[in-house]
Amino acid sequence: MVEFEFTDEQRALREVARDVCTRSAPEEEVRRLMGTAEGFDRAVLRRLGSDVGLLGLAVPEEHGGAGAGLVELALLAEETGRTLLPGPLVGTVALAVPALLATGDDAVAKELLPGVVEGTTVLALAATDDRGGWAPAQPSVAAGAGGRLTGEQAHVLDGAAADALLVLAAADDGPALFLVDGDAAGLTREVQSGLDLTRRQARLRLDGVVARPVGSAAAATAAAAVATARRTAAVVLAAAAVGSAQRMLDSSVEYARQRLQFGRPIGSFQAVKHRCADMLVDVEHARSAAYHAAWAADAGTDDPELAADLATVVTAEAHLRVAKSTVQVHGGIGFTWEHPTHLHYKRAVSDAALLGGRAAAAARLADAVLEPA
């Protein structure tokens, strides 16, 4: 497995993903779904799942998936980022599934994963505190007698739509993961009005909710499972940022070629052309860092933790800079509601703060490379 060298199967997968995302999420459909209660179309989720098999890419074959890895998931994410396809992919495929697999709980996996693969089950990983802080050492939800959960969590990705949630809660022996049904008694979920209208976050209130412990004693601890999930999701967000940034670069270049001012295309002015050149550099760097992190996870070409943090730092900054430049190149139209640029810009701002945020990733990266043990 040579890093950056895609197999024929991976190339074909990219085409399938691009095709289904393009057909499922034209801009007017994205805008329509932004205004709906759930924020996505369950029929599209089933199409991604049972029709084209994209939701089970990184699910082991024994649970009905394709048994592929993060490189494949990154290719899918890049296409969802390009189109801003609304749906609970991050919560389900990038967070809950890797967390569940890391716990080694076969019984729960057997129960939940076939539905994920089919696109009929939405999952979420609730590993935040009541202000949205990521994976606290002392969770703001506590497991009481009989495994009943009480507490609050905020900024839970896809938490409102989830049919089942993996909830990180403080138990007797430290943080542990519990499975909670979406319609469990005592669970209230409130969609948090988002800056990015294409992703959904929820605030959870648990009041004595009945829950099942998840995880086998022999497998990773809850903290390690959550860390694996975060790392996987960070790579998925990084790849999605690449797709979104590439889309904005394409749009900026097209506009700079067509838009005439002072009797010439604005792209012939160096001030605009050089801005586009810098956007190209950002997109290429982001792509390299995101793919590298995927290969590091699948093939061990690098420390997966370091590579994921590097990908977060590089792609988040590139995505933001490209988004700002896209507004600037488009001029007034780029600031309007009707133009799609603001949707990508808000995605860039929002994603840079998820999963603990890019500042935390930069801090981990610094610890790893500046003063190595």
Add this chain to the structure above:
Amino acid sequence: MTTTAPLTHRDLVADTARRVVAEHPPESTPRAEFLGACFDAGLAWVHFPRGSGGLGVEAGLQDVADSILQGAGGPVPFSINPMGYGMAGPTVVEHARPEVAAELLRPLATCEELWCQLFSEPGAGSDLAGLATRAVLDGDTWVVTGAKVWTSLAHRARRALLLARTDPDAPKHRGLTYFVLDMTDPGVEVRPLRQMTGAAEFNEVHLDGARIPDTHRLGEVGDGWRVAMTTLMNERRAIGGGSSRRGSGSIGAALQLWRERPDLRTPALRDRLTALFALADAARLTGERQRVESGDRPIGPEGSIGKLVGAELNQAVYDFCMDLLGVEATLYGSYDPPDGVDDETDEHAGPHDVQRAFLRSRANTIEGGTSEVLRNILGERLLGLPGDIRVDTGRPWREVPRG
């Protein structure tokens, strides 16, 4: 069966390299003899035709040969004769008449003849096609008069790639012709050019009636610009190659300084170094990805990304190092040139090498294509944006304002 062909070529290159190493053990073979054996075996430039230092295979396979030859302790000819290997070889093989190429290539490859490049002039930098050095035909000999600048290795070079104006009445790109100049000609005078580091890494070359036989013209009269493009594309490739090991190059120097001097650390500097590391590693990975994606083909204009980023990164890294050093950065070893002309590089051992590298890095965004020109290349060649509106198109060179 085209999919298996590159494997065959790869095996051919590897087998040939192993044979050269076996027959001419690098540790006991004089340098010129070893490099001559490499040339004769077709390993100097593997993509050149057989008999001209190549095997007629994909250029990307050069790494296969170099890793075997240099892994066995062989010399790195590119570092001895950079303009020769990087630019002159590819230009000569493509544009010289065969008997001239046969005369020039082998001594170039053995490094018995070093090469330099006479392109830039005091009045022609980024606008290279506006250059003013004149070449006039006298019988079957060209007589050249003018001044060239920023010439590395001119004081030691036996031969030069020269671009000169042969028709001042033609539009600028169409009045140029390309030559190979013998640097021992009495009409050639080389003067060291001192730079802000104090050293003289480059030269000015004054040409006063230097003579070149017409046989040493590359390409047709008036076709020099097209020939020069071969040279320049190879130059950007040579400069933009980049390093493939994490933490090598200038960022490695900064990381080392950070580790050695915990007394100088501040949180703000730590954030800056982290951002620089991330940028350096993203650039490194992008170079790796381009190499994989281009396969055995040479890297195209996308290689300009590496040159652009590497130059600006170098400057930012040394800015950081100077800020880290604080008041210690205000010292400088010596501005005296070591002895006349210095063949220095960025790797200069000494107590104040950070300061020297810091000053040297100012040239990075100018040499080998300014960052402004590189951004134009990315914008126009890779993104397809329209060119700027020009005031010199179609006008005779003589009438275009210069200065």
